[in-house]
Amino acid sequence: MLSEFARTLVTDFPIEGILDHLVRRIVDIMPIDAAGVSLISPTTYPHLVAGSDESAVRYENLQTELGEGPCVLAYASNEAVSVPDLTSDDRFPGFAERAHVEGLVAVFTFPLRSDDRCLGALDLYRTKPGELDEQDMATAQTLADVATAYLLNAEARRTKSEFVATVSHELRTPMTCIAGFIELLQDGQGGALTPRQEMFVEAIVRNSARLTALADNLLLVTGLASNAARRGHSDVDLAAVVLAAGRDLDRVVVARGLELFLDVGGDPVVVHGDTAHLEAVVTNLLTNAIKFTEDGGWVRCTLRAVSGTARLSVSDNGLGIPEAEQGDLFTRFFRSSTAREHAIQGTGLGLTIVDSIVRSHGGDIAVTSKHLGGSTFSVCLPLAT
Structure with a gap:
């Protein structure tokens, strides 16, 4: 599974799709009932990115609604949080009470940590009490670290794509202007062209078309990277x-x-x-x-x-x-x-x-x-x- 996700680090797959796949696969290989990933920043409550099923979405949304829960503590401490039985843990009273109504009993949370910051948390949920053993805890943290690496890579790609899209848009305006003046020259609006001047204009036409095609292709590539291809x-x-x-x-x-x-x-x-x-x-x-x-x-x-x-x-x-x-x-x-x-x-x-x-x-x-x-x-x- 680690190999499977490591291969995604250099792809253009959208963040939500990768994390959806991550949490579903974690449920397949670990002794848990559901899993979710939340992104957190210093200025926002937990923001749901992915859930393995509807129950995981409810559990993630509950922490978002309350502004309290294991994922918040994991984010703040940059350490894993183990809650094998919510009924005997007093750190999250509001969350524990509401989670019990939802049928949730145990939570194990792992920070999405990098060298200088934490991006959020990976949450593993169980409907029965009990600890995760040391190996499962280590595996879950490793998977959280892989998810963090993907998120950082995707963030860098998005910044680069936004820059490329901006430059491509800015290129189109002068290229449209150049194309317009070329048409005027070819129509004789600036006077009759000599054969040598016509050769120069044809070279401008060819290279103008190449630049326009490049700008169009760059816009298409960045659009595909942002998952625009899924619409329409x-x-x-x-x-x-x-x-x-x-x-x-x-x-x-x-x-x-x-x-x-x-x-x-x-x-x-x-x-x-x-x-x-x-x-x-x-x-x-x-x-x-x-x-x-x-x-x-x-x-x-x-x-x-x-x-x-x-x-x-x-x-x-x-x-x-x-x-x-x-x-x-x-x-x-x-x-x-x-x-x-x-x-x-x-x-x-x-x-x-x-x-x-x-x-x-x-x-x-x-x-x-x-x-x-x-x-x-x-x-x-x-x-x-």
Whole structure:
């Protein structure tokens, strides 16, 4: 379990989702009936973040309502608090009386502690009296420490994401202004352009578009990190999305002499999700395959519904990815040595966006590739029910 949660420390999963999973798993492995996590600050009462079930939510809310309870003491003392029988403990009279009515008998609380501060507490609840043994107490504190590490990591990510979002928003205003003046120049509002001046303007157009795309991608990445991808879901036919993306890319495919094969079968493949985000998944994968395939090559996209899962595969016979670099493909701003050596333009955000969207829709993505031997990206998403 520790290994399972340690792996989440570098992910973009939302805090509430991780802590919900944490408290449910603790109930599975420890001799308790419920578990909850509260975040606390010097200026607020305990604030419920997660509960393993409705009873845990009630117990956490009770401490919030009273401003009294084991989690408050654990936060203040930065030490674990053991209450094996609330009826014989006089430290929390108000909480003990109300908890007894709710059926709660024993509480064991562990601070979410870091070097210089405490973030809150992990609460373990039992409906029967009795101590937790020394090993269980040590295990629970270790899990609380893992939760603290995740919270601190998430806090740093959120600060960085807010900064990136602010900068991206600020970039859009001057880029819109630049685009407007470019249009005026191209329309001859500043006088006729010489062929050399037209070449300069075209360079400005290309790089302006790249900056705008970068700002848009950064905003999308920060939105996904803040769990915005969970809103506005509906049934989406992935087959229609694939065909539409293929039509949009037809001009590029023809200009470069590529062959683009789209095999979506004969029936709709419907998933539940955000339409714009799912379109971004397909478009990014196809665009990526086209960019890394030399003129005259081929790109193939296959979509099938298999055993309750939509399986999307995008393959090419392009430049491929060195095996040693494949583990970093979905990392923000990562660009492979192949991309750098062949001067292939990109921000290193496309696959990060794809990975985040796929995971936010309950799916997964995998890649198989060989340097100079092509690549295949495979996405699995749950079908709509």
